[in-house]
Amino acid sequence: MSTDLPVLTAADFGSDQDIRWCPGCGDYSILAQMKKMLPNLGVPREKIVFISGIGCSSRFPYYMNTYGMHSIHGRAPAFATGLKLARPDLQVWVITGDGDALSIGGNHLMHVIRRNVNLNIVLFNNRIYGLTKGQYSPTSPPGKRTKSTPYGSIDNPLNPLSLAVGCEATFVARSIDTYIKHLGATLERAAEHQGTSFVEVYQNCNVFNDGAWSYATDRNIKADHLLELEHGKPMIFGKNRDKGIRLNGMEPEVVELGKGVQEDDLLFHDEKATEPTLAYLLSRMRVDDGFPEPIGVLRSVEHPTYDGGVVAQMDEVTAQKGKGDLNALFRMGDTWEVEAETT
Amino acid sequence: MSTDLPVLTAADFGSDQDIRWCPGCGDYSILAQMKKMLPNLGVPREKIVFISGIGCSSRFPYYMNTYGMHSIHGRAPAFATGLKLARPDLQVWVITGDGDALSIGGNHLMHVIRRNVNLNIVLFNNRIYGLTKGQYSPTSPPGKRTKSTPYGSIDNPLNPLSLAVGCEATFVARSIDTYIKHLGATLERAAEHQGTSFVEVYQNCNVFNDGAWSYATDRNIKADHLLELEHGKPMIFGKNRDKGIRLNGMEPEVVELGKGVQEDDLLFHDEKATEPTLAYLLSRMRVDDGFPEPIGVLRSVEHPTYDGGVVAQMDEVTAQKGKGDLNALFRMGDTWEVEAETT
Amino acid sequence: MSTTPQDTLHSDKDTESLLGATVRLAGDSGDGMQLVGSQLTNASALAGNDVATFPDFPAEIRAPRGTRAGVSGFQLQFSSEDIFTPGDELDALVVMNPAALVTNIGDLRDRGVLIANEDSFAGKDLKLANLDQNPLESDDLKKYNLIKVPITSLTRTAVSEVKNADGNTLGTKEADRCKNFFALGIICWLYGRNLEPTIRFLNDKFGKKRPDVAEANTLALKAGWNYGETAELFERNYQVQPAHLTPGTYTNVMGNQALAWGLVTAANLSNKELFYGSYPITPASPVLEELSNFKNYGVKTFQAEDEIAAICSAIGAAFGGSMALTGSSGPGIALKGEAMGLAMILELPMLILNVQRGGPSTGLPTKTEQSDLLQVMFGRNGESPLPVIAARSPSDCFDVAQEAWRISSRFMIPVIILSDGYIANGAEPWKIPDVAELEKISISHPGPIEEGETFLPYSRNEDLARPWALPGTETLMHRLGGLEKEDLTGNVSYDPDNHQYMTNIRQEKVDRIAHVVDPVEVSGPASGDLLVLSWGGTYGACITACRRAREDGMSVAHAHLRWLAPFPANLEEVLKQYKKVLIPELNMGQLSLLIRAKFLIDVAQLNKVKGKPFKVSEILKRIRDEIELLK
């Protein structure tokens, strides 16, 4: 209707619903960054849809003044795929949790990623089931004592980014609830990517898993535990930016800069590498193994989208065969006439 | 009962059921190699269980004179996990197809692999849905025309081995239905591995997808298209074994041996590499991109098994707390006595 | 291409006129029985007969050759009267091997024509069929009109001159592949069927790429015809006059095909894109396959990773404004229960198709059954009523698809469509409608509202339908979800009274549909002794049995339920007009349970769970027994 778009603010993206997360929950911050970032995209609110599964994180759509669907547990990517296929004109976001996406919803996540449907997935990873009050999740660390593992978890956890890379992801990134500028920028990159964007966000559940990410959020130590990726730049980290990642054969190693090691010796980040091996290698780096954990965009490559392909094929077939004519279709096979009887 | 085990033959592992696969189907060969290999393990037949989902491949258990379950579509890993947890003394095999394992069953596959349950998965990959008569599968190549993609598939296929590596697999291998010695040996390696063994077998469906693997099975060309992996050996291939794989940064390249390239310049296979990046890189090599496709064991590392962990934890808790006493349990909280009334 | 019936070959033998006949072609699943069966159907339909078919094949892709498990059969009834079933007893049976003989002979009527390929009644073939002796020599066959034909060798001779592109004659294997057309030739001769449509089919199919194959099969077909005419084995042949069908242009349709066409038509009539999210499963896959051809009709098909993703994708598409549909068979529908509950509470329009097969569990995937009625009624948590409509025959699928979407979009409610394996694979003539004359399905979406107005996504119109507001519409932004929602606003609500109210309203919506769908119609006396009440694919057998019963002087009426939920408004009234109600079902009494619970009527049940449709005679016998009891 209106011709020039009104300039929107973060507040315009907030719905009228009371927010029902626990005070102090990391979800608030992610919501705030989303609302702040969206106006940058220039996409009108009515063209945006948030789809979630079930979980604390999955309440997100209620709080956005866009279209939204709080669906069922684990299936958000499937709803989003159907919607995006039906309506390629919409910008579709999937909001999910570590249980929702990786436990019950693993299959749909895997398939939306490999199909490269043009939508954006934000996984709130708090390494716990929040909504159901504290059972362990597929990202809970081994030994974790939770309500359902009173003697400690014996599960080998999943690595969401490795999984995504293993499923042919074209855009893989990571950020942190409280690292707000980085988070906003990462969400913006995700939105801009054509194809499935997969963003893991370290999110604190202060009620059932408080401090799960403190190593990555505590002011004093986080610089040693995080590797902020920048395309084309050497991998340097540390409070004094004096440490780096070097490749030793196929394996990364942490080296100290200066002592005979130059920046040029380091691994340079290439988010556009055709082969996903680098992204895979980065996804493996974990603090527990003595590495900083990469945040930012691990991988961002161009690849045809599934929804684009669907539309293109329909256009192609229509161009070739002409718009379908039902009357002709019904007469495609053998037909015969029954005349009105003359007796 | 008996003290020394009878020596079994392949025939002893065949059941009395008529085999119902199409004449010429690659499944026959896999069945034959399984029957031939099993006696080598020295495991009595009654200690072996084959569990499958639904699909042509999933009829496999009916043809084995062991215990077996032909379950429901996609869920075999879940049945197998329950069985193995209940009965760690059994040797459990999961037989599945590309549709069964990767489409409907993707989530269970992912989770059994990451948990590292001590069982063996054989995925018959014929890049098609056989049993339902020829729809495309998650491994069908782009553009593939099938019953459900009459104008060609626009799906981006999954790579089963990349997926497995992305899910923390401890044993990943590949073989080919008609390469019978290699297949037998690979199955034997899988059986011996402690933890989840994941084996992809290229299998020809001569009715709905004949020749899908001809590049890897045709006598004349296969040597140029396959890279037979051997632990600790350089990666050499080609009819005249004159080509090799060299690492260029993080990316593999095909080189010709001799012309200034020595065996020592090549990438050496290390199936035991702690970091799975090499296995991941190998899984990416596809004929379509000009690489030979690796067969054999890509990765085989030791890692605690889930079933082992379950038992160990039970033992530990029992050692700590003593065998549970129900009468004590019921009296754990506050209790009170009601006396017989004296009035 | 349209043809009118005409003869190309004329028989000089005596020709007897028949009202109709039931024929079955049976052989190994590699023998191509389904192919010639559908050619015979086509030829019969083109001859103006009414036809009904029943293909019955093994579960295996290629069942072991020559064994009983490997037998594939195709049954066809054609008639100059209107018929509703593929027939009970066979008038003629063709068997290509011993396994086909032993597994099918029980259905041949006394004095019926039995044509056997005698070439295959020896050594290995007998053994494969688990036979010690040649059954052709058995006295048991005396009661049939047995005609032994060396089909294999005659076919070989017939095609011996055909040369392929390289100038070579056909190998034995290839020659033998023409046997089925030789057999078809005999049957065409026997029933005066025109060969021309089949020859045209062969040319269309093979003419370009393999002219030798087209030629060989054509020669075999003709040789079969000639054999009937020349050999002294047949005394006469038969002729079946055209049926008195409503004037118009006809084509033959199979159930799944008619369903797909009906869906595309419904989308067209409502100006919607059709979205089909599905996962392959027998016998529903052909709907996906058929629809995936229609990319130039605005049809989007999505082969999802599983049935759950399939329905969820359809719900997503429905939210987006498509005419959305998901489809499966029993085991897949079981997986969709949770999402069906969501679709219900979202009150979005969409269709959920269940092409039923034999259960439970994986069951008998290629066989038919009606045993998912209660599953689709109740297979969801909580109180989540949904309307259910069932197709009664292959061509009826076309209408059912439209009616389902008409109701779904009008009431903003997911509608379940039931079909079954028997309908899905069966074929019958269908009078092609003129699309321009079909009633449009009008659907509207709310547009933007003025500032100061509030959009209420759960407000309702006179049908209790809420507005279908589409993403992309300015000012109507809203959030849907599976938690109980507040009346009008649709916000999450845990309020006790609101929950009761919303529960009631959702039921009420289903109930109201009863008043807009057609009342149940009765054929036969408006009151009397017995009412046979049927639903779904048993329609044909029931209506035929009731007609016969009336011909025999019994007071028997037939009523057929198109909507299973809600029941049509006049159903109770109708049921009351008869002393007794008989419900035949291919299950253990699922409609019976619903009717008993709703109307407290002690219905008689006729239940069959054998993976096979009813025979008319089975129902007729039970009708007789019930009438007898009433005396």
Added chain:
Amino acid sequence: MSTTPQDTLHSDKDTESLLGATVRLAGDSGDGMQLVGSQLTNASALAGNDVATFPDFPAEIRAPRGTRAGVSGFQLQFSSEDIFTPGDELDALVVMNPAALVTNIGDLRDRGVLIANEDSFAGKDLKLANLDQNPLESDDLKKYNLIKVPITSLTRTAVSEVKNADGNTLGTKEADRCKNFFALGIICWLYGRNLEPTIRFLNDKFGKKRPDVAEANTLALKAGWNYGETAELFERNYQVQPAHLTPGTYTNVMGNQALAWGLVTAANLSNKELFYGSYPITPASPVLEELSNFKNYGVKTFQAEDEIAAICSAIGAAFGGSMALTGSSGPGIALKGEAMGLAMILELPMLILNVQRGGPSTGLPTKTEQSDLLQVMFGRNGESPLPVIAARSPSDCFDVAQEAWRISSRFMIPVIILSDGYIANGAEPWKIPDVAELEKISISHPGPIEEGETFLPYSRNEDLARPWALPGTETLMHRLGGLEKEDLTGNVSYDPDNHQYMTNIRQEKVDRIAHVVDPVEVSGPASGDLLVLSWGGTYGACITACRRAREDGMSVAHAHLRWLAPFPANLEEVLKQYKKVLIPELNMGQLSLLIRAKFLIDVAQLNKVKGKPFKVSEILKRIRDEIELLK
């Protein structure tokens, strides 16, 4: 540790004797109402009263503080008579803030005691509750016995001396966390409850790690008690005599806990390892959590990736010989339908637990409902009947678990157990049995056979049970699967008659269970005007209402169904003894549908779908109306 009721503090005020009382503690969900509620329950049980509880909390983990949506309540009835419900009207209500007052006051009886924390009836708290005025000043409260207590400030004072490990006094936030124990102290004084068990609890829970917290709460508790005793606000306090329970040792159990204990006991009695495959979901998760503590009892718990994997893992474990179980709530059960069908056709013993919650779809996750009965009966493809048993109260879960496993293992059939949110979270006294005296569950597995013999996995004993042959047993190798199976051999079979036969047998197996379970028992007259028929968690409200009705001279009996499938053998006979049958259900009439269909009886329905249990008065009122109609 066992204690007998004894007083530690003595009141000097007048004490009035009561038969019993119903009390509700309500506050913000951060206020710890559930915690003090269960302490009060415990103290009441230890006082020898019969007790029944009803916790009612918001869906959110931490609902917005101070709002109506954030109110959490805990209701308790204690009595010197045996009681079956947590009571209808409240005799006393404690409200910690304005939101709790407005959302709960409707349930307080006239002249009932209303204790309000007056400190929180101002500014921000009023606003959060959407109130303009202080409701404590409203005339509406005149009809209650309103007692305003500055709980917050009194608590602060009470704990002001407590020092933590660092020697500091508690911050305001921490001090305020003790408010709930102050409130509990008042109530304990009011009803003569002993403080000792609560003090012991505080010491056990915090004594080691946070002695300051233990001390502060104890002080608050005592201060509350003293406040009741000293302040001039209360005229008298009350005393409730011990109930006349069967002699024995008692403890308080919650439904999910009793269920878990019953399961472990059943495993123990049958000499089996217990395997529980589950995926967390409200309100079933506590069963998983409770069982995961029992690693030293031979219990294996497996938190699967989803509900489908959960049930499949249980089927795998059942195949391996465990006592296997899966459990969930409605939405999760919907996902298990396909696998339940497989379990049925495999004829393996196992249990499937559904702790029902408010539906449809995600519905009202923390609320109670009985709306999954038809889902568990019919939510599978094909004909797949399964037995269904329902628990009627928290302690009954213990027995139901055993009975279900007894039947399941004897008949080789999966059994469905229904519970609900009300039972799961409710608590009541339970007479602790001596495990040695419980009836053993004997299960046998076939051993190896001789050469020449054939093992028939689908042969049957007199209960139609097939042998439970375990992998690992020499010579018994066999394959199970979801395709229809041949009688005796269990091989895949597409034979029509075999399919009918197996379908019949599977139904017959369920039907036969009717003859081995207890007949339905009637309390009240053996024949008469009205029979109230109940199932599941409405037991307590129904039996109580019927008793009251009889006290009022009405001819009303009560019967309760433990088995919903099959119905007990004598049910029809019982139903016939009354002029009318009334079925109260927390759904839209699901049992009614089954009873109507089976017995063709025009039952009266009392349906409520509000996420809340029945009040006794609601049922009593309907009984009156029905009796009136019969006149």
